[in-house]
Amino acid sequence: MTIMVTGASGRLGGTVARLLLERSTGERIVVGARDRRAVAGLGAEARAADYDDPTVLKTAFTGVDILYLVSTNGPHSGRLAQHTAAIHAAADAGVGHIVYTGILGSAPPVIGALAWDTERVIEASGVPHTILRHSLYTQNYTASLAETLADGELVSATGSGRVATADLGDLARAAVEVLLDERHRGVVYELTGPRAWRLDELAAAVAERAGTPVAHRPVSGAELTAELLAAGVPASGAEVLVGIETAIAAGAFTEVSPDLEGLLGGPATSMEESVDSALAQLG
Numbered sequence: 133m134t135i136m137v138t139g140a141s142g143r144l145g146g147t148v149a150r151l152l153l154e155r156s157t158g159e160r161i162v163v164g165a166r167d168r169r170a171v172a173g174l175g176a177e178a179r180a181a182d183y184d185d186p187t188v189l190k191t192a193f194t195g196v197d198i199l200y201l202v203s204t205n206g207p208h209s210g211r212l213a214q215h216t217a218a219i220h221a222a223a224d225a226g227v228g229h230i231v232y233t234g235i236l237g238s239a240p241p242v243i244g245a246l247a248w249d250t251e252r253v254i255e256a257s258g259v260p261h262t263i264l265r266h267s268l269y270t271q272n273y274t275a276s277l278a279e280t281l282a283d284g285e286l287v288s289a290t291g292s293g294r295v296a297t298a299d300l301g302d303l304a305r306a307a308v309e310v311l312l313d314e315r316h317r318g319v320v321y322e323l324t325g326p327r328a329w330r331l332d333e334l335a336a337a338v339a340e341r342a343g344t345p346v347a348h349r350p351v352s353g354a355e356l357t358a359e360l361l362a363a364g365v366p367a368s369g370a371e372v373l374v375g376i377e378t379a380i381a382a383g384a385f386t387e388v389s390p391d392l393e394g395l396l397g398g399p400a401t402s403m404e405e406s407v408d409s410a411l412a413q414l415g
């Protein structure tokens with residue numbers, strides 16, 4: 133059985149690849165990135181797998197039984213074509229099963245449309261598949277903790293909205309379960325964290341643990357857009373960020389699904405535990 137992880141140079145794919153290498157027992161593990169040198173250090177067979185290059189992709193996917201397909205990053209335009217090229221190359225290469233990392237059905241179209249359209253392309257390809265619909269990563273918030281601590285404030289347009297983020301490490305562990313256990317084939321999982329929390333709760337958790345004041349400063353979507361543009365964030369990036377925050381304010385990410393804990397076989401990581409890990413990394 134050969135399992136290939138694409139996007140293995142990134143946070144999610146890299147974590148999945150490392151866990152798979154620890155957990156797998158007879159499976160051959162292959163890792164891919166646009167430049168194979170970016171994943172050569174993982175200790176698995178490294179292949180170039182650029183979604184912009186169909187010829188390279190067909191070679192990359194040859195002999196692969198299960199493909200963990202990570203969405204590309206960057207601006208939206210062109211990404212559906214990248215995903216489509218990867219799915220068609222997988223079909224042409226005879227890949228037996230695709231495990232796709234999508235996004236919750238309740239997400240706003242500004243971030244959800246690409247993943248939902250990709251699901252349709254996978255369905256149309258005829259390749260058997262499993263869909264892992266991710267919530268927002270808790271790490272989207274904890275990645276900037278150093279900045280939050282320095283500013284003493286957390287600015288958001290989420291209002292009193294709640295968000296059931298999922299810890300990226302949990303999503304990777306769940307993916308490994310799916311990749312190694314054929315009972316998960318053909319299922320659509322909605323993967324959220326264990327509790328929907330508010331941004332003021334995150335600010336309080338950071339303040340309590342770091343022993344320094346951190347206030348939540350709620351702003352409107354228009355105010356956040358202006359602050360992001362003034363900070364040099366491109367208009368397309370600001371649109372996505374503000375779209376996510378106003379969707380949180382409107383309740384798009386409040387639902388908690390049992391699927392992640394089901395796959396993990398135990399409790400999922402809480403927002404507070406993710407904060408603890410991020411603070412420990414800051415030293």
Ligand SMILES: NC(=O)c1ccc[n+]([C@@H]2O[C@H](COP(=O)([O-])OP(=O)(O)OC[C@H]3O[C@@H](n4cnc5c(N)ncnc54)[C@H](OP(=O)(O)O)[C@@H]3O)[C@@H](O)[C@H]2O)c1
Pocket residue numbers: 138139140141142143144145165166167170181182183184202203204205206214235266267268269272
């Ligand atoms: N749910 C959420 O909150 C959330 C948050 C962030 C991201 N995401 C999505 O989840 C994906 C994985 O997240 P992440 O944190 O691991 O992102 P990341 O660290 O930015 O990694 C993105 C990966 O995509 C690969 N990639 C980019 N363009 C590619 C192309 N043309 N062909 C093949 N691979 C390409 C990159 O490989 P290279 O080394 O070749 O660049 C990298 O390995 C992201 O790409 C994004 O779509 C979701």
